[in-house]
Every structure is written in structure tokens, then in C-alpha cells.
Amino acid sequence: MRLYKIMIVDDEAEVRQAIARKIDWRAVGFEIVADAENGRDALEKAETLELDVVLTDIKMPFMDGLELGAELARRKPNLKLIVFSGFDEFEYAKEAIKLNVVEYVLKPVNAAELTAILDRVRGTLDAEIEQRRNIRQLTQAYQESLPLLREKFLLDLLRGPMDPQVLEAQAERFGLAVREGAYKVAAVCDIVHGGEGRPALSDELVPVSVRQMLSDALWDRCGSEIVLGVPSILVATAWERDPVESLMRLLGEVCTECKRILGVTLAVGIGRPCQSLAELCRSCAEARTALEYRAVVGLGKPIYIQDMERLDRTAPEWDGHREQQLLSVIKFGTREQIAAMVDKLLSDGEGEWSDQSRVLGILGTLLSILRRCRLGEEAMLGPRGSWIKLLAEDAPMEALRDWLLSVCLNMSGCMDQRRVSTAKRLVEEAERYIREHYPDSGLSVDRLCEHLHISQSYFSTIFKQETGRSYVQYLTDVRMEHAVELLRATDDKTYMVAEKVGYDEPNYFSYVFKKRFGVSP
Structure with a gap:
């Protein structure tokens, strides 16, 4: 039991x-x-x-x-x-x-x-x-899901741009719950099987149950539409206020419930908010991109694209399947996986490398990725003259393949270093902010994350990774350090020390102090 x-x-x-x-x-x-x-x-x-x-x-x-x-x-x-x-x-x-x-x-x-x-x-x-x-109820819900036309329209809406007039007419016709609301944002959920034990339901019914959990979590909190795509579950939402923190929290709860009840793990990506139905496809594309960062952040928690790609303030474009495949393996793949991808793109389908035109096609894709990710062209490709000469001299395919692989590995290392350094800078800024504002009793993780422009979920993850402590533990330690200094160096009464280190209630200050040091102030 x-x-x-x-x-x-x-x-x-x-x-x-x-x-x-x-x-x-x-x-x-x-x-x-x-x-x-x-x-x-x-x-x-x-x-x-x-x-x-x-x-x-x-x-x-x-x-x-x-x-x-x-x-x-x-x-x-x-x-x-x-x-x-x-x-x-x-x-x-x-x-x-x-x-x-x-x-x-x-x-x-x-x-x-x-x-x-x-x-x-x-x-x-x-x-x-x-x-x-309940298999009977879930089977019935599966059979009575949204009519085919409505489902197809929602999939089309989230997958790419649509004619504005058609979009508005169809949204009205199907009574979409996401028509209203100043902020619209999309999320993409992948179900990851495996791990400990077997899922509590069959593969066919697990997505239905996850969809119901998502529906229950979002009910009465926002307008929402949920589509059982293949292989992902697509979620479109509409809100009156900036929704990111609320959506992160609600989807985090769904991740926990899926693991606990169904025995499956969710990977969840969230795009940036937008203002119109027509832009939902862009938010959905960003949510798919955010999912790729599960190799870095881990499974079982929502991943917000802006947390991951803070350095790129422009909305990423969805530039086709091949570019996305190559970008994904450069971001998260091993050396062997990157080499295998380069060989695959060079191959003519029979295991043989093709002619130089295929190299030019891959180079064009890499240039697009460089612009999209704001990586320096010369830093990644080398001096323009050298690689143009390599292409112009009709170099052997082996040499071109090695050059393309070196470029991809260079990009991969740069992206990995950027990711680590960005998280480190965020934590350093958080520590500085805490040490400057610890006397303020109103200092909260909400306010700190608003200052850093990141979600609480992502902040908690990177802060714990970098410092080994939670936000509350770190803030308490800072306040206690300064309390000890004041108690040793001044004649201030306990209530005065409490106020100076951010505690409105002297009794609570004394409680935390004794818990921390084993003696009263």
C-alpha cells in the first residue's frame, strides 16, 4: 500500500x-x-x-x-x-x-x-x-475529445502562421477559450517513459490523463486549449496579467502529480508571452526550443525559454527541421553525436559523402544559427578568407568534413560556456542584491526574481547549484552574520539588531538566531 x-x-x-x-x-x-x-x-x-x-x-x-x-x-x-x-x-x-x-x-x-x-x-x-x-472514464474521454476539425485548427494555429482573416473566423467558429486576454503564451509537454517501474496506464491512455491534469490545473485560472499532438501535448493559454510565474507554478505541480500518480516524467517548455492569437505559433516554437534545454536543466520541471536564452532578446525564428536538428545537437550533443550529425547531413543517403554543394548548404545553415544565437562569425568559422579559400580550391571532402566538424564543436563549446557563465553571473547578481537589501524585511524571492527578470523556478535551480543553499537559507545566513557583528560591536538592544537585519518581529529574530547558533541573542 x-x-x-x-x-x-x-x-x-x-x-x-x-x-x-x-x-x-x-x-x-x-x-x-x-x-x-x-x-x-x-x-x-x-x-x-x-x-x-x-x-x-x-x-x-x-x-x-x-x-x-x-x-x-x-x-x-x-x-x-x-x-x-x-x-x-x-x-x-x-x-x-x-x-x-x-x-x-x-x-x-x-x-x-x-x-x-x-x-x-x-x-x-x-x-x-x-x-x-480509471480506464473506462479515460477511454470515454479519449473517444469524446474535441472534434477533428477543431483539433486540426488548433494544431495549425500553434504550428505556423495563418491567414489573419481565416484565423479570426475559425477562432470565433470553434469558440476558442484563448481569444480573450491581454497575454497569450504556449507550452509544450513531452511524456518521458522509463525510469523506475512501469506507468500506471497504457501508452495510449497516459496522454489522456496528462491532458486532464493540465486541464484541471488551468481551470478557472486562465483561458486554455490543450491539444493531444504527436508526440507532444500542446497548451495554449490566455491571461489578463503577465502569466509566466503562475504558469510555471501550475505546470510544475502537474509534473509532480504525473510522476506521483502515473509514474511518468514530463518535460515542459514554455514560450514567451505574446499579445495576439497570430503570435501563438511563435510562442509555441519557443516552447519547443525551451524543451531542448532539458539536457541542461533536467526533467520534471517547466523550462522557460527566456531563462535559457537571456542573451538573445529577439524572438527566435523557426527555421526548418534541418536547422533545428543541427542546432539541437550543437547545443546539447556529445562530440560523437555532433560528428554523426555532420556525417548524416553530408551523406547522400547511401552512406557516401556527397559533393561540395551539400557543404555549402550546411554552411548556410550554420551561418543562420550563428546569427540566431549571436555568435561571432569569425570566432566560430575562422578568418573569412581562409574558409572561402578552402571552398574555392575544391578541397577533398574529408578536409571539408573535418572543417565543418571543428566549426560545430567550436560553437558547441561556446554555447556551453555561455550557459554556465550566464547562470554564474545571475547568481552573483542575486548574492549582491541580497547583501545590499537584507535589512529590508520585505525582501522576497518574488522581488529578487523580478529584479533579475527570471522565473522563480529557474532561479531556485541555478542558485542551489551554485551556492549549495536555497534562497531562504542564504538570506538567513547573511542576516545572521550581520546580527552577530552588531551584537559583538554595538550596545544595541535585541529588537534594534532585529530591525537592522530585516526582522520586523524581535521574537522571530530570537527564534531564528537560537535555532542557528544554539543560544539566544
Whole structure:
């Protein structure tokens, strides 16, 4: 039996320990993976854990259960919340929190009552999983998917430019949900099989279930259309406000749910926002390009194209299948894969290298890639005179092949170095910004990412890779370093030191300080 993961949150250690002891957790289908003594602590732990349920008290210092519940509902909409509170807070709690709360428990917590509640919550979680795995329902949904003409129109809309008049007429005819909204953005999802175990469903039904998860995640948050393409699932969305952070968060949750429930991993690319239906094909092309960076970022998380290609501020053009193949292998391939691609492009189809005209065609593609990626022509190809002379002298195909391979390897190394150095510069800028603004109690990861012009998901990934710490850990360490300096070098009271290092609440400052150093300020 799969055990659901639960976290217990209460400011009294005795209460947390008592709850942990009172229940036979495995018997009711749960395991305790964490506990926390206040809402802030719980929120930090929830960001790094795969949780199904949070059991939280209402009254806690620094961030109470109501604030925690609201924040968890925003960040992890699939997580279930069980709230326990005193009698005088009970009705208030039921009114105050609407999102994610599945059960309320009245203090003192009774083992029999809590066991019954956990049984019901487990039943809810089981039913949700079963609904997504129900072959009969999924087969019916597959057979009753969008009519063929509507599906074809959506695919055409996302794959390339259309006649504006035809586009508007067809969008009106099919009642597309993405007609309205100031911002439109596309995403592309690939399903990656393999890894541990087998998928919970057949290959035919997994995409249907993923499509339903995407639909559930986006429902009532934006206008959306989802197409079961081959091999990718294409997503078009429309929003009233800049949607990137919201879309990254929602699709990140879908990635987690697909791994947990279906046993498959998603690769998700997101294009830049645009303002019209006609531009959605450009956003979709960018989303496909973003997918290629999964070799760098990894699977199971959304990849936003602007995070990956910050140095190219112009929208990349979709220049054909061959160019995209070559660009992809130059960006992410090994030396052997790049060599194999060059040989394939030079081949006439029978394993023999063709004439010099094919070399010129490959060179034209490479020049297009150089312009698209803003790589210096001379730095990549060598002095113009030398390679023009090589072509003009009717050099042997072996020599031309070696030259093309050296150019591709040079480009690959440059792109890899640019990627690493760009991430490093972003982290250095983030560290500088934190050290300059740590006294501001309102400093948040949202504000920092807005300053850096990158998404929170990508920032968290590269920051952890470069520093070995999360944003919250790094900010806390910086504040604690300066707190120690102030306590040693000045006669400031504790509340004054707290304010100078970014804590509005002296009590919370003391709590963090003692947790960090083992003694009070």
C-alpha cells in the first residue's frame, strides 16, 4: 500500500509528539515526513518536500495556520489541509479558510476522531488517483475529445502562421477559450517513459490523463486549449496579467502529480508571452526550443525559454527541421553525436559523402544559427578568407568534413560556456542584491526574481547549484552574520539588531538566531 506523506505543524513540541504517538500512521495509510513549529518553518519545508497532507494548528507565532493555509493553496493547490483549533476559533477557522481544507479537528485532539478523519482524507486521495487511472472514464474521454476539425485548427494555429482573416473566423467558429486576454503564451509537454517501474496506464491512455491534469490545473485560472499532438501535448493559454510565474507554478505541480500518480516524467517548455492569437505559433516554437534545454536543466520541471536564452532578446525564428536538428545537437550533443550529425547531413543517403554543394548548404545553415544565437562569425568559422579559400580550391571532402566538424564543436563549446557563465553571473547578481537589501524585511524571492527578470523556478535551480543553499537559507545566513557583528560591536538592544537585519518581529529574530547558533541573542 502506498503511504501518503503528511507534515504536522504546531508550535508546541509536546502536541506534535503526542499526535505522532497517538496514531498508527501506517495502518491508516500515512507516514510523517516532517514537522514544524510555526507557519514560516512549515512553508519552507513544504517547498522542498513532496507532501500530500498538512495537519496544522491555527494559533502559532510568526505565521498562523490561516496564513499558512492560504499560502499553501497558492503554491501547492493539490495539497490537502487538515486544521485543528480551540473551540473559540473553530467557526472562525471554518469561515476563514476555504481553499484546500478538507477537515477540521477540535482540540484537544482525540485519537479515534483523528483516525476517522485520516481515513476519510485517504479515501479522498485514493478516489482522486483512481479517477485519473480509471480506464473506462479515460477511454470515454479519449473517444469524446474535441472534434477533428477543431483539433486540426488548433494544431495549425500553434504550428505556423495563418491567414489573419481565416484565423479570426475559425477562432470565433470553434469558440476558442484563448481569444480573450491581454497575454497569450504556449507550452509544450513531452511524456518521458522509463525510469523506475512501469506507468500506471497504457501508452495510449497516459496522454489522456496528462491532458486532464493540465486541464484541471488551468481551470478557472486562465483561458486554455490543450491539444493531444504527436508526440507532444500542446497548451495554449490566455491571461489578463503577465502569466509566466503562475504558469510555471501550475505546470510544475502537474509534473509532480504525473510522476506521483502515473509514474511518468514530463518535460515542459514554455514560450514567451505574446499579445495576439497570430503570435501563438511563435510562442509555441519557443516552447519547443525551451524543451531542448532539458539536457541542461533536467526533467520534471517547466523550462522557460527566456531563462535559457537571456542573451538573445529577439524572438527566435523557426527555421526548418534541418536547422533545428543541427542546432539541437550543437547545443546539447556529445562530440560523437555532433560528428554523426555532420556525417548524416553530408551523406547522400547511401552512406557516401556527397559533393561540395551539400557543404555549402550546411554552411548556410550554420551561418543562420550563428546569427540566431549571436555568435561571432569569425570566432566560430575562422578568418573569412581562409574558409572561402578552402571552398574555392575544391578541397577533398574529408578536409571539408573535418572543417565543418571543428566549426560545430567550436560553437558547441561556446554555447556551453555561455550557459554556465550566464547562470554564474545571475547568481552573483542575486548574492549582491541580497547583501545590499537584507535589512529590508520585505525582501522576497518574488522581488529578487523580478529584479533579475527570471522565473522563480529557474532561479531556485541555478542558485542551489551554485551556492549549495536555497534562497531562504542564504538570506538567513547573511542576516545572521550581520546580527552577530552588531551584537559583538554595538550596545544595541535585541529588537534594534532585529530591525537592522530585516526582522520586523524581535521574537522571530530570537527564534531564528537560537535555532542557528544554539543560544539566544
